[in-house]
Each structure stands twice: as structure tokens, then as C-alpha cells.
């Protein structure tokens with residue numbers, strides 16, 4: 408049977424094109440190097456970003472072995488931390504109150520660097536390894552579309568219709584090295600802000616995740632019986648030192664990962680709502696993120712007024728939704744960040760966090776910008792709060808509530824209901 412016209416046209420258009428592939432080194436994207444060559448006679452150029460996940464030289468060598476024309480590895484850790492993680496900290500970035508967005512915020516950066524390399528290499532298309540069911544395809548494609556609307560995007564996994572077994576056979580037939588953990592049922596994504604784990608038994612939302620899946624955080628019950636404390640300094644909303652030692656943010660996060668992880672902090676188990684409409688059970692381990700977000704949120708509240716503290720969570724929530732839902736490049740994101748930057752100009756100071764068997768609890772904070780006033784708050788003699796003004800305040804503040812209740816009483820006395 409003849410191929411539908413449109414399909415043939417697409418294949419012809421891509422034939423003998425140059426394609427930039429966002430390459431992780433895993434089985435899917437390794438099969439893709441070959442698949443793009445076979446299916447589209449494409450010259451494949453791979454791009455792998457170092458976001459703190461490791462294994463990069465192996466990935467480069469593997470890509471070249473599979474016939475990639477060139478294989479770029481780009482260290483994007485500093486940019487990731489300064490332009491993406493930093494914004495997440497200032498926005499107390501959590502999706503559905505739990506997920507620190509570690510995978511989500513890496514995607515727009517990967518898309519941005521991919522577009523840079525795509526233009527430099529003069530390719531016709533960018534290919535990524537996402538399935539048609541997840542959020543990542545949405546994030547990549549919206550970001551690429553925003554930055555380079557004329558670049559074609561290929562998503563081979565959405566096209567090739569191979570089961571896991573078929574993919575392993577494909578790899579065997581094509582001399583593609585099979586990863587050692589091929590029989591691990593889990594799918595993971597990792598960067599220095601955290602690690603996402605899906606699939607296998609985790610797809611059953613009623614079963615507890617097995618301890619074997621964790622790499623950074625040890626199970627809380629195996630954590631030390633003594634608490635460990637960390638002290639953080641923040642300047643303009645960002646952490647600048649850990650336990651009295653000034654660190655750049657990349658180092659600070661790496662160090663905090665270890666400290667918090669060994670105390671069982673940072674495991675998140677949630678059923679989240681994906682952009683494509685389905686729910687999925689996700690496990691995250693984000694030790695540094697959990698500690699830094701708790702510390703930042705606390706210090707921010709300490710330095711802001713009640714009105715700011717009531718409003719900021721609305722901004723944060725919208726920020727997290729845009730970040731999760733692939734809208735990093737929407738103008739609203741920059742609008743929200745302008746506000747978030749402004750408020751964070753005052754978020755400087757010191758926070759002490761107690762880590763104990765999976766918990767990270769802020770137990771002390773100090774700031775020159777703190778609006779806490781001991782003289783107002785204390786119940787001791789030297790207090791300066793004018794308590795004689797309180798009765799008048801209460802009278803006015805409670806006026807609407809009193810009026811409504813009086814009216815209700817009157818109605819009921821007349822035997823009415825409402």
C-alpha cells in the first residue's frame with residue numbers, strides 16, 4: 408500500500424539531513440543515533456549536557472562509536488545553577504507543593520543549548536529522546552519552538568513504536584552497547600538539583616518504593632541517631648556559604664547533597680498531575696533542594712511583611728506551574744521573576760537547619776533585614792507594643808463579622824432560616 412502523501416513528504420524532506428540529537432548515552436538515545444541514520448539517512452551530531460549527572464566521556468565515546476559525525480559535551484553546570492536553580496530557589500519552586508522541579512528546569516536549558524549548537528552546526532532538525540506521554544517532550548518542543556521556530560523537531564520514540572524488548576533486539580542487531588542496568592525496571596533522570604525515578608514497581612501508587620532505588624538519600628530509618636546541623640548564609644535570596652565556608656552554588660549544592668542525603672533527607676513520593684492529563688507516581692530524591700528551599704522560605708518570611716508573605720506564594724505557585732508545564736519562555740515567567748528578584752533583594756541572613764532521620768527543620772534564623780522585633784514580641788517588661796490600642800483595633804477589625812452575626816440572630820428570632 409502506498410504511504411500517505413504527508414508521511415512520504417516528511418521522510419523525503421528529512422532524507423539526508425543533518426540532525427542534532429540530545430543524547431544522554433542511555434539505550435533510547437543510543438538506538439536513536441542508528442535509527443536516524445537508517446530511517447532518514449541523517450548525519451547525526453550528538454549533544455550531551457553536563458548538569459552534574461556524570462558519565463559524560465563514556466557518552467561521547469559511545470556516540471562516536473555509533474557513527475555520530477561529531478559528539479559535543481557541554482559543561483552547563485554553572486549556567487544551570489545560576490540561571491535556573493537560582494530562580495527556583497528565589498521562587499521557592501515546588502510543583503504541587505512537593506516536587507522541586509529538578510528535571511523540569513533542566514529542559515529549557517537543554518533546549519537553549521541545543522538551539523545554539525543546531526544553528527552553529529547548520530542542522531535541519533533537533534531530535535530528543537522523550538516519549539509521547541510525558542512532560543519533557545512538551546518542555547523541549549515549546550522551548551525550541553520559542554527560540555528557533557523554523558527548526559524541525561524529531562521525537563523518534565513517538566514514531567518508532569518499539570517495545571522495550573524490541574528495542575533491546577534492535578540494539579543487539581546494531582552493535583549498540585547494552586547498558587549494564589538494562590534489566591533495571593526504573594527510568595531515571597538526574598542532575599545536580601535532584602534525581603527522578605519512575606516505572607517498575609513504582610507505577611503502583613500503593614506500594615512503598617524499595618530502598619534500592621535511592622542513590623543520594625539513605626532510608627531515614629538507617630540514618631544516624633544523632634541530628635546533624637547545617638548553617639547557611641543567604642545573600643539576595645541565594646545561599647553563599649555552608650557551615651561557615653563560602654562556596655559557589657555548584658559546590659554548595661553538591662556538599663549539601665551529601666550531608667542531607669546521609670541523614671535521609673530529600674525523598675519525595677508523590678502522585679503528580681502531568682501536563683498531558685494523566686497522573687503518574689514519581690519518586691524524587693532531592694536532598695539539597697529540600698534543605699535549601701526550607702531555609703530560603705523561612706528566611707524570606709522573616710524579612711517580608713505579612714502582606715508580602717500572603718502574596719508571594721501566589722507568585723511562586725504560578726512560577727512553578729509555568730516551569731513544570733514547559734512555559735519557561737513565556738513572558739509571564741520573566742514578569743514573575745522581576746517580582747521575585749525584587750522581593751529577594753532583602754532575603755539575606757543566616758539560617759540553621761536540623762537534619763534528623765529524613766526531616767529538615769529550620770531551628771534558627773537571623774537577618775539584618777528581619778522584621779521580627781523582640782521588643783514588640785516579648786512578654787517581658789521592656790516590651791513596646793501598645794496593648795491599650797488593641798481593644799479599638801479588635802472592635803473595628805471584627806465589625807463585619809459582628810454585623811453579619813447580629814443580622815443572622817435577628818432572622819432566626821423571627822423564625823426564618825437562611
Ligand code: ARG
Pocket residue numbers: 508510511542543594595596603604605689
Ligand atoms: N515527572 C517529572 C517531570 O516531569 C520527572 C520526569 C523524569 N523523567 C525520567 N525519565 N525519569 O519533571
